Ligand SMILES: Nc1nc2c(ncn2[C@@H]2O[C@H](COP(=O)(O)OP(=O)(O)OP(=O)(O)O)[C@@H](O)[C@H]2O)c(=O)[nH]1
């Protein structure tokens with residue numbers, strides 16, 4: 001539960017304490033954060049102990065500690081926090097202030113529809129918009145591309161942007177850059193679909209940026225595995241999260257899971273029972289819609305698989 005009243009904010013005061021400045025968390029290395037100050041410089045910071053889970057994408061207030069490092073003393077209210085379950089299954093933030101989750105799929109490794117549904121449900125539950133990107137489009141002839149369009153048509157109908165790209169031929173990369181411009185996005189998807197390749201295609205100077213970051217933070221070997229925010233050349237930011245690209249939902253509670261399925265959530269108010277779980281109850285409008293072809297039966301199957309745990 002959120003507290004009705006936030007605890008009073010302790011003021012940083014006294015000799016030697018710098019003035020509070022605004023910053024953006026570029027990366028989180030566990031104990032240390034890389035914070036970009038207003039002037040674009042990057043400072044290594046630690047967060048006040050009471051500030052739990054300061055993550056990549058957070059807008060923070062920080063003060064210099066007098067030795068070239070900083071202390072994060074406040075975190076601005078967030079929107080679009082992507083969660084993932086920790087080892088005990090409790091939701092923990094991965095990144096904050098996200099506008100879009102881009103779910104990357106590809107002809108190779110074999111497409112896993114259930115996984116796509118899980119990613120989209122996670123984005124919905126976190127209140128973040130989502131898009132589906134078919135990478136490795138170079139492997140698709142015209143007929144195969146039409147198959148993919150048909151397969152993803154239900155998602156386009158739900159309002160998700162569907163795009164094609166290839167990092168090999170560079171086709172679709174410009175369109176992807178346009179889709180990402182002006183927003184903060186994160187790429188997720190199963191291992192091997194080409195997320196690293198896409199990040200490299202979108203940020204041609206990636207090794208230089210990683211070098212700058214590790215220089216500024218003095219945390220060389222951590223910088224390639226940490227969740228990191230990069231400014232995109234055309235505006236907007238891309239968060240690359242190598243360690244957390246595959247994630248499960250943190251809930252199997254039917255009503256909560258159903259909120260993650262926009263097509264099911266739209267139908268649910270017509271179910272006979274207000275607390276219908278869409279698991280075979282009489283008068284279930286969701287099941288009826290799947291039976292008459294108004295709901296993709298595979299979406300209902302995905303929903304039921306998540307609820308089954
Ligand atoms: N044909 C084809 N292969 C690609 C394309 N993009 C990436 N690949 C290949 O797909 C394989 C996996 O690419 P990665 O970028 O490492 O995939 P990833 O999704 O980052 O994988 P993880 O790091 O395991 O999550 C590599 O062998 C790439 O060369 C593409 O557009 N077309």
Ligand SMILES: [Zn+2]
Pocket residue numbers: 268271276277278279281283284285286287
């Ligand atoms: Zn129902």
